[in-house]
Amino acid sequence: MTAYYAQLxxxxxxxxxxYAMFAVGLAMVYAVFKFINFSxxxxxxxxxxxxxxxxxxxxxxxxYLAAVxxxxxxxxxxxxxxxxxxxxxxxxNPIAILIASIGLSxxxxxxxxxFWGSDLRTYELPLSEGLVIMGIYxxxxxxxxxxxxxxxxxxxxxxxxxxxxxxxxRAVSDNMELADIMGIDMKxxxxxxxxxxxxxxxxxxxxxxxxxxxxxxLGMNSLIKAFAAVLLxxxxxxxxxxxxxxxxxxxxxxxxxxxxxxxxDFIAFAVIIILLLFKPxxxxxxxxxxx
Amino acid sequence: MDYLYHILIVCLIYAVFAQSLNLxxxxxxxxxxGHIAFFGIGAYTSALLSLxxxxxxxxxxxxxxxxxxxxxxxxxxxxxxxxxxxxxATFVFAEMAHLFFLNQRDLTGGPMGxxxxxxxxxxxxxxxSLPYFLAFVLGGxxxxxxxxxxxxxxxxxxxxxVIREDEFVAQALGKHTFGxxxxxxxxxxxxxxxxxxxxxxxITYISPSDFSLQxxxxxxxxxxxxxxxxxxxxxxxxxxxxxxGEFVRFIPIPPEYTRFVAPAQGMAxxxxxxxxxxxxxxxxxxxxxxxxxx
Amino acid sequence: xxxxxxxxxxxGGVKAVxxxxxxxxxxxxxxxxxxxxxxxxxxxxxxxxxxxxDRGTVHFQNGRISGLPPHKISQKGIVRTFQQTRVLPFxxxxxxxxxxxxxxxxxxxxxxxxxxxxxxREEAQxxxxxxSVLETINxxxxxxxxxxxxxxxxxxxxxxxxxxxxxxxxxxxxxPTAGINPSLIRNLVTILKDLRDRSIKIFLIEHNMPLVSExxxxxxxxxxxxxxxxxxPGAVHKNEQVxxxxxxxxxxx
Numbered sequence: 029m030t031a032y033y034a035q036l037x038x039x040x041x042x043x044x045x046x047y048a049m050f051a052v053g054l055a056m057v058y059a060v061f062k063f064i065n066f067s068x069x070x071x072x073x074x075x076x077x078x079x080x081x082x083x084x085x086x087x088x089x090x091x092y093l094a095a096v097x098x099x100x101x102x103x104x105x106x107x108x109x110x111x112x113x114x115x116x117x118x119x120x121n122p123i124a125i126l127i128a129s130i131g132l133s134x135x136x137x138x139x140x141x142x143f144w145g146s147d148l149r150t151y152e153l154p155l156s157e158g159l160v161i162m163g164i165y166x167x168x169x170x171x172x173x174x175x176x177x178x179x180x181x182x183x184x185x186x187x188x189x190x191x192x193x194x195x196x197x198r199a200v201s202d203n204m205e206l207a208d209i210m211g212i213d214m215k216x217x218x219x220x221x222x223x224x225x226x227x228x229x230x231x232x233x234x235x236x237x238x239x240x241x242x243x244x245x246l247g248m249n250s251l252i253k254a255f256a257a258v259l260l261x262x263x264x265x266x267x268x269x270x271x272x273x274x275x276x277x278x279x280x281x282x283x284x285x286x287x288x289x290x291x292x293d294f295i296a297f298a299v300i301i302i303l304l305l306f307k308p309x310x311x312x313x314x315x316x317x318x319x
Numbered sequence: 320m321d322y323l324y325h326i327l328i329v330c331l332i333y334a335v336f337a338q339s340l341n342l343x344x345x346x347x348x349x350x351x352x353g354h355i356a357f358f359g360i361g362a363y364t365s366a367l368l369s370l371x372x373x374x375x376x377x378x379x380x381x382x383x384x385x386x387x388x389x390x391x392x393x394x395x396x397x398x399x400x401x402x403x404x405x406x407x408a409t410f411v412f413a414e415m416a417h418l419f420f421l422n423q424r425d426l427t428g429g430p431m432g433x434x435x436x437x438x439x440x441x442x443x444x445x446x447x448s449l450p451y452f453l454a455f456v457l458g459g460x461x462x463x464x465x466x467x468x469x470x471x472x473x474x475x476x477x478x479x480x481v482i483r484e485d486e487f488v489a490q491a492l493g494k495h496t497f498g499x500x501x502x503x504x505x506x507x508x509x510x511x512x513x514x515x516x517x518x519x520x521x522i523t524y525i526s527p528s529d530f531s532l533q534x535x536x537x538x539x540x541x542x543x544x545x546x547x548x549x550x551x552x553x554x555x556x557x558x559x560x561x562x563x564g565e566f567v568r569f570i571p572i573p574p575e576y577t578r579f580v581a582p583a584q585g586m587a588x589x590x591x592x593x594x595x596x597x598x599x600x601x602x603x604x605x606x607x608x609x610x611x612x613x
Numbered sequence: 614x615x616x617x618x619x620x621x622x623x624x625g626g627v628k629a630v631x632x633x634x635x636x637x638x639x640x641x642x643x644x645x646x647x648x649x650x651x652x653x654x655x656x657x658x659x660x661x662x663x664x665x666x667d668r669g670t671v672h673f674q675n676g677r678i679s680g681l682p683p684h685k686i687s688q689k690g691i692v693r694t695f696q697q698t699r700v701l702p703f704x705x706x707x708x709x710x711x712x713x714x715x716x717x718x719x720x721x722x723x724x725x726x727x728x729x730x731x732x733x734r735e736e737a738q739x740x741x742x743x744x745s746v747l748e749t750i751n752x753x754x755x756x757x758x759x760x761x762x763x764x765x766x767x768x769x770x771x772x773x774x775x776x777x778x779x780x781x782x783x784x785x786x787x788x789p790t791a792g793i794n795p796s797l798i799r800n801l802v803t804i805l806k807d808l809r810d811r812s813i814k815i816f817l818i819e820h821n822m823p824l825v826s827e828x829x830x831x832x833x834x835x836x837x838x839x840x841x842x843x844x845x846p847g848a849v850h851k852n853e854q855v856x857x858x859x860x861x862x863x864x865x866x
Contacts, residue, residue, distance in 0.1 A: 066410075126406055490683035
């Protein structure tokens with residue numbers, strides 16, 4: 029019996045690490061720019077599809093190489109979004125930037141549909157072998173996902189704590205005006221945040237598509253989980269978002285022991301509802317403050 | 320002629336739907352991106368009831384009321400959240416509703432949906448009933464309009480605008496902001512549910528894909544185009560959106576390209592939202608600023 | 614009147630307000646002064662319910678108000694203005710005032726539909742009242758203009774007008790004269806004195822010292838979150854601690 033739960037837990041950890049990647053990107057954008065980017069899901073989708081494009085003729089690169097230009101273009105997309113749409117709207121009414129992000133989401137998702145159609149696509153790699161470790165069945169793909177996520181998070185940690193750039197990011201997320209006055213290069217910070225968000229989202233998208241398949245709603249479907257994770261972790265709290273993502277992944281999979289698989293997504297929703305009712309600032313959020 | 324009836328009916332249904340969203344978004348300033356959920360609840364409830372023999376008009380009424388109840392229940396936890404997060408909550412709620420429609424097969428028919436939804440008795444059924452149904456929807460739209468006008472051109476509507484613009488001032492002036500917002504959501508959800516019920520009995524076949532987050536952008540577009548702060552702005556927006564959607568049919572497109580039409584339309588909708596926010600966020604019909612009689 | 618007891622509030626380790634206790638005089642105008650950052654506005658937010666107290670209580674007319682939400686505190690008769698003017702720019706000047714009347718029948722859905730006559734009558738009454746307030750504050754000529762068209766000083770006057778619409782018992786003003794020109798200040802002072810004579814209690818934050826001496830019957834001084842002095846305007850100037858608090862800031866600058 030424990031083997032069953034252990035399996036669910038393992039599945040949960042793998043799923044959670046991908047959710048964590050999505051959530052961290054979303055949290056970063058919120059931390060610095062103070063808005064929820066509804067088009068974050070499309071960076072996920074585009075990352076996956078661009079990798080598909082580089083895997084297919086005429087490029088025909090192996091996936092791990094295809095990922096590089098794919099992520100580069102995803103970054104360009106994110107920067108273009110910011111430059112053309114978000115930056116002009118930063119001083120406007122907050123609703124404007126939210127609606128614009130919904131518009132961008134629609135635009136980008138339908139662009140994917142236009143170029144690649146709505147059918148399910150895969151990277152057409154040979155089926156991954158499974159290993160059995162301590163009674164738990166794990167595929168090589170899942171190990172790869174876990175490893176990739178780990179690498180990304182370690183790099184992020186080092187970036188945030190060891191570099192000047194990282195310190196600037198933290199200062200800006202604390203108090204943007206003050207950071208600006210203190211001479212922090214806002215342009216550099218802006219670019220860095222979008223690069224990070226796009227890389228985490230795009231890479232996460234490739235990993236999910238690798239594990240299962242992709243279709244234009246890939247990002248949208250993951251976005252809800254990312255929202256739940258960010259809410260769980262508290263406003264703009266990057267590491268909270270990471271933990272939130274892991275929590276949701278594990279809760280979802282363990283929950284399968286009790287409810288029908290169709291309603292798996294409901295677990296993420298239930299998390300959100302419970303949080304909203306009892307702790308709207310998230311588990312790691314800041315307490316008190318203005319009503 | 321039948322086609323004209325069809326377009327007008329769809330425009331009017333969307334006009335009701337858009338006005339209901341406008342009450343929440345344009346007047347109360349609530350970022351409701353999941354309004355489609357209440358449209359869907361109204362549609363499914365009315366459809367299911369009438370399929371079990373309940374008279375259509377009664378079923379529609381109950382559908383609208385159930386949508387309103389859902390709105391009330393939703394606002395309890397959700398209104399604790401500020402702006403952006405409230406938007407996320409509405410998004411999530413819409414997704415939950417969609418999933419529910421999709422998975423509760425015994426109740427909602429699952430992905431196959433509900434066919435053979437009856438039209439109201441007095442309109443008859445089939446193509447001959449169209450003009451009568453149009454009259455019916457027109458009546459509904461006018462009632463909606465009248466009710467919402469009364470609500471918005473009034474001290475209540477004024478208080479909503481105050482809350483929208485500056486919640487702190489509203490509180491300092493003694494307005495119970497939570498109560499106002501809840502009422503806006505309940506009324507908005509009621510009319511969204513009525514629009515959904517009208518839709519179900521017009522189209523006579525509904526399925527979960529009619530009520531996904533994709534559809535939410537259409538009604539959002541109506542309000543964004545039409546402008547907040549007036550009731551007829553979103554009505555105009557509704558007509559504009561429906562006409563744009565339909566006129567594309569008349570463009571001669573070679574068969575190899577037909578599969579591009581829907582995504583291209585989707586891209587256009589997204590682009591319009593973006594451009595509106597960048598160039599004319601207040602919408603095409605501006606909000607009145609001078610003193611008004613309440 | 615208003616009584617504070619050991620009111621305290623901190624933000625992530627910084628003590629914005631610490632152990633402040635005092636009781637306002639029943640009548641007249643009371644002033645709150647102190648160097649920048651001493652916690653005055655925070656204290657006002659705490660009194661009016663916009664911040665939640667960490668510790669302590671606030672009582673008004675023998676009823677406890679600490680812990681109540683801002684709109685409830687406003688309904689009890691304490692009405693406030695903010696440091697930055699917060700008029701509603703898209704509403705007309707007149708509508709800004711009419712909107713400020715608390716407990717309007719027309720703000721409830723049921724009366725809107727089932728008692729339309731009564732709603733209309735009440736609205737007419739409120740509009741008349743707004744017109745008379747506009748005459749008092751000398752903004753009657755701008756009555757139909759969007760409030761956003763007013764000058765900064767005029768907007769501040771409008772905020773006072775808004776407060777009057779609510780028939781308050783206690784008016785809390787956060788820097789009412791900041792940023793407005795001397796002639797408008799005179800106007801404002803006349804209005805405040807008139808309110809005082811009508812037995813409306815006023816509690817204000819001010820930086821303009823001569824004005825404080827002219828207007829206030831009692832003064833409270835805050836420094837670094839604490840109350841360091843309370844007493845008459847005459848005594849304030851001679852108090853060592855107060856002088857240190859202000860001078861100390863200047864020498865640090």
